[in-house]
Amino acid sequence: MAIRITVNGKRRTITASPDTPLLYVLRDDLRLRGPKFGCGLSQCGACSVLVDGKEIRSCVTPVVGVVGKRVTTLEGLPALYAEQKSLRKAPALHPLQQAWIDEQVPQCGYCQSGMIVMAAELLERKARPTDAEIKKWMDPHLCRCATHNAIVRAIKRAAKVTSRAGQELA
Amino acid sequence: MTSFEQQTFTRTGFLKGGGALIVAMGLPATALWPDSASGAIGAAHAWPTEVDPSALGSWLAVHADNSVTCFTGKTDLGQGNRTALAQIVAEELDVSFGQVRMIMGDTMRSVDQGPTVGSLTTALAGPQLRQAAANGRQALLSLAATRLAVPADKLTVKDGIVSSVTDPSKTVSYGELVSGSLLGVAMPRKGKGTGFGLSLGGAQPKAVGDYTVVGKSIARVDIPPKVTGEWFYIQDVRLPGMLHGRVIRPPGLGSQLLGYGKPSHGARVVRLKNFLGVVAEREWDAIQAANDLKVRWSKWARLPTMANLHKYIRNTPSLEDAVVSSVGDAAAALANAARPFSASYTSALQTHGSIGPSCAVADVKDGSATVWSGTQGPNVVRAAVADALDMPLEDVRIITYDASGCYGRNGSDMATVDAALMSQLTGRPVRVQWMRHDEHGWDPKGPATVHQLRGGLDANGEIVGWDHEAWIPAFFETTVIGSVLAGRTVRMPSLHLWEDPILYDIPASRQLAHYQGDIGSTENNGVGLISAWIRSPVQLQLTFASESFFDELAAAAGADPVEWRLRSLKDPRMIAVLEAAAKAAKWQTRPSPGPNARATSGIARGRGVATSLRGGTYNAAVAEVEVNRQTGKVRVNHVVMVQDNGLTINPRALKLGIEANVVQTVSRALMEEVTFDRSNVTSLDWEGYPIIRFTDAPTVEVISIERPDLRATGSGEPSCNPIAPAIGNAVFDAVGVRLRGMPMNPKRVKAALRQAA
Numbered sequence: 023m024a025i026r027i028t029v030n031g032k033r034r035t036i037t038a039s040p041d042t043p044l045l046y047v048l049r050d051d052l053r054l055r056g057p058k059f060g061c062g063l064s065q066c067g068a069c070s071v072l073v074d075g076k077e078i079r080s081c082v083t084p085v086v087g088v089v090g091k092r093v094t095t096l097e098g099l100p101a102l103y104a105e106q107k108s109l110r111k112a113p114a115l116h117p118l119q120q121a122w123i124d125e126q127v128p129q130c131g132y133c134q135s136g137m138i139v140m141a142a143e144l145l146e147r148k149a150r151p152t153d154a155e156i157k158k159w160m161d162p163h164l165c166r167c168a169t170h171n172a173i174v175r176a177i178k179r180a181a182k183v184t185s186r187a188g189q190e191l192a
Numbered sequence: 193m194t195s196f197e198q199q200t201f202t203r204t205g206f207l208k209g210g211g212a213l214i215v216a217m218g219l220p221a222t223a224l225w226p227d228s229a230s231g232a233i234g235a236a237h238a239w240p241t242e243v244d245p246s247a248l249g250s251w252l253a254v255h256a257d258n259s260v261t262c263f264t265g266k267t268d269l270g271q272g273n274r275t276a277l278a279q280i281v282a283e284e285l286d287v288s289f290g291q292v293r294m295i296m297g298d299t300m301r302s303v304d305q306g307p308t309v310g311s312l313t314t315a316l317a318g319p320q321l322r323q324a325a326a327n328g329r330q331a332l333l334s335l336a337a338t339r340l341a342v343p344a345d346k347l348t349v350k351d352g353i354v355s356s357v358t359d360p361s362k363t364v365s366y367g368e369l370v371s372g373s374l375l376g377v378a379m380p381r382k383g384k385g386t387g388f389g390l391s392l393g394g395a396q397p398k399a400v401g402d403y404t405v406v407g408k409s410i411a412r413v414d415i416p417p418k419v420t421g422e423w424f425y426i427q428d429v430r431l432p433g434m435l436h437g438r439v440i441r442p443p444g445l446g447s448q449l450l451g452y453g454k455p456s457h458g459a460r461v462v463r464l465k466n467f468l469g470v471v472a473e474r475e476w477d478a479i480q481a482a483n484d485l486k487v488r489w490s491k492w493a494r495l496p497t498m499a500n501l502h503k504y505i506r507n508t509p510s511l512e513d514a515v516v517s518s519v520g521d522a523a524a525a526l527a528n529a530a531r532p533f534s535a536s537y538t539s540a541l542q543t544h545g546s547i548g549p550s551c552a553v554a555d556v557k558d559g560s561a562t563v564w565s566g567t568q569g570p571n572v573v574r575a576a577v578a579d580a581l582d583m584p585l586e587d588v589r590i591i592t593y594d595a596s597g598c599y600g601r602n603g604s605d606m607a608t609v610d611a612a613l614m615s616q617l618t619g620r621p622v623r624v625q626w627m628r629h630d631e632h633g634w635d636p637k638g639p640a641t642v643h644q645l646r647g648g649l650d651a652n653g654e655i656v657g658w659d660h661e662a663w664i665p666a667f668f669e670t671t672v673i674g675s676v677l678a679g680r681t682v683r684m685p686s687l688h689l690w691e692d693p694i695l696y697d698i699p700a701s702r703q704l705a706h707y708q709g710d711i712g713s714t715e716n717n718g719v720g721l722i723s724a725w726i727r728s729p730v731q732l733q734l735t736f737a738s739e740s741f742f743d744e745l746a747a748a749a750g751a752d753p754v755e756w757r758l759r760s761l762k763d764p765r766m767i768a769v770l771e772a773a774a775k776a777a778k779w780q781t782r783p784s785p786g787p788n789a790r791a792t793s794g795i796a797r798g799r800g801v802a803t804s805l806r807g808g809t810y811n812a813a814v815a816e817v818e819v820n821r822q823t824g825k826v827r828v829n830h831v832v833m834v835q836d837n838g839l840t841i842n843p844r845a846l847k848l849g850i851e852a853n854v855v856q857t858v859s860r861a862l863m864e865e866v867t868f869d870r871s872n873v874t875s876l877d878w879e880g881y882p883i884i885r886f887t888d889a890p891t892v893e894v895i896s897i898e899r900p901d902l903r904a905t906g907s908g909e910p911s912c913n914p915i916a917p918a919i920g921n922a923v924f925d926a927v928g929v930r931l932r933g934m935p936m937n938p939k940r941v942k943a944a945l946r947q948a949a
Contacts, residue, residue: 035883038476039473039476042229042474043476046474046475046476049428049475050474054194054421055421055422055423055424055425055428056420056421058425058427058547058548058596059427059548059549059625060547060548060628061877061878062479062548062627062628062630063628063758063877063878065628065877065878065879066547066878068547068548075779079525088741096419096420096421096422099421108404115419115420119419119420122415122419123287123411123415123416125413126411126412126844126848127364127415127419128270128414128415128418128844129271129272129597129848129849129852130269130270130547130594130596130597131268131414131415131418131419131423131594132546132547132548132595132596132597133547133917134418134419135421138419140694149610149703157886157887157889158886158887160886161885161886161887162885163886164878164883164885165547166545166546166547166596166597166883167270167597167852167856168853168854168855168856168859168884168889169848169852170855170884170885170886170889171851171855171889171891171892172848172851172852176888
């Protein structure tokens, strides 16, 4: 059946059975490469995306479940950030993406889309999280290359930027 | 829409001649880039069996815009080979780093430099590329000398612009020199070595002191697209008309396929003997159909029990025994020792645990096979695919894309053969991605091992003898499961290197290997729990045993573990890394166990040290741990890791790679153990096989000892080796109890504490 969903600010119509996990729609129909298949069991977080700003596991979320909601993948983070911070124009990179580059976080990088998406929700909830808060928040996500420490450094670096952004408007 | 297939399939066939071509060509550089160029070649083709290593054009292409493409048989497994190798090429060619692009692991276009294993890329492939680039620079300078009418020794190069030393107005770019022309330069080969052993001659490479690109912390080129979602992983490759395939594996290693029902969701069953799968137009349909399909398999339950695993390994007749090293008469020295000691150590089966299950896309038609793979060894898997499809080697092309990290031979090669078989059976391009249970269940397992250690002290507490006997996998080959199931038995070449020099100066010693087959293989016609090393081949397990037991001797002699090691070390590089580790860790000189080890409740803290030498790379680690005496949980709080790998190509990438490797190995040392029943593996997801998470990851201090004057040795793996023994030694320091089994999980810790009480 035809299903209308909103992904990264764009309305898309796809033809799929309603129980199809969102992940396969994003990857196979919309050809997005940010979200990854990792386990299909909601155990690892490689497939994470934001739905109305909250992290969900797209590998176990039926596509009908996001109808009428706003899906944001790794690719859509800069635009979402611009909206959250009332910026006139979306930056090329979300501050987390820039921090991931600055800290040279990824090894293979396969899990990092889910990590960045997860961290994006954290920084919306908590402007300057402590190391312990970051680790606890990120704990449901697996990284086999074991870049955990670099990820924590990158989130702290990004938080310095995101916590100040939009202040000039306040 | 800039889809993969559009980029891929509009630029066809431009390189049919493979390695016979170029240093030149007027092609735009972008046409050669891996994210746009790989893909369909014309239907009729016989691709070269070997890309000729002695042709300069097999390695380098210089483009009109003065950029350079370098072809390498190596792949990037996530540790930054692409960047490091490009640094080496840029350095030697005198172009800026940004001018070099790498094409990696395409059997039609890149020289076979051996699979990307064993931390051998910068160590062995680096010098090959360095020599090719040095020869390229020389050839280009010679052209420039003619063009500018200036002798070559009066020319200088910067960023690929050649200019006269005496008359700076005379300049020409590399791109201008070669544009539109072919430059067929042959390079001398030294000896007959291929792959790892390939050795090239020619121009004298640069002196290390002149380096401006190598040794710099250049940002990795793959990272920006990896954080925006633009990067193409093997999992992202799509072909027009492609089917999605899923494999259905037998419940027992030796189960026979008896029959199956009708597939659901419009899927088709593909079957060849015991090889079974489904294909469908849509991925979710294939997944559901694979789940739903009713399959009857024969029962098979002849694996040893888990409890009996190590006894089984030790009692199964070995395929071959080999004395790895022998100094003096170890047996006599041990028999005559005033204080003899003996202990056995074990390690568990572990999974590579890639976050992304293995994936491949194959297009088998018109008598040829083009296969996109996440393999570490394109040429190795090329042969496996040719065998599995019963095709000549020259009709098979493997194109490599980066995959989820593998840390050794995960399921990639197996999935590659699965995709090839399914494409051959359906006549359509097929993409196979393994499900989580396939990867956890059927990736070749990091093997379980058994070790018998014997050591002797004289009356003065000095070591007089050492004996390390190990039951480890033979690894003459790795079984490709899809081929076996399809009745086309294929075994891929593998390595069984025990490369564990005895680090210490001991008067009499022996190391003896009992090379074993895969677990259960004698019960199932040679196909057991298929194994393949996870970093670092055999040495992780050997070092756990030897460096733990060496610590046992230190404790028996009442010696401080660092001083004890320094007393028997002669190699100045090893002494330097050990001293640096002790200093950084603020090591307090005293014997283990520590003063509070005898307490019976609460949290105990301890520190442990260990060293290793792998492929010329020296490591020393100090681990600081907490042991919860009630729960048996060991927590590693901090690790100091010192490494000396000679010349470092990219210091920052090196340190980040080591930091990650340390944390990964802490996970393996403390928690990772594949479970199985009498039929097959039972730890089929992340709940059954947990790995380390953020809250348990230790902080890591990485110290790199710079020795630019010494050849670059590997770095991807070596730092994993001292981790497990450093942790075990720290636990002993904390609670006075020796852990002789890996992983050092709460169950083993509590059992050891109970036994000691």
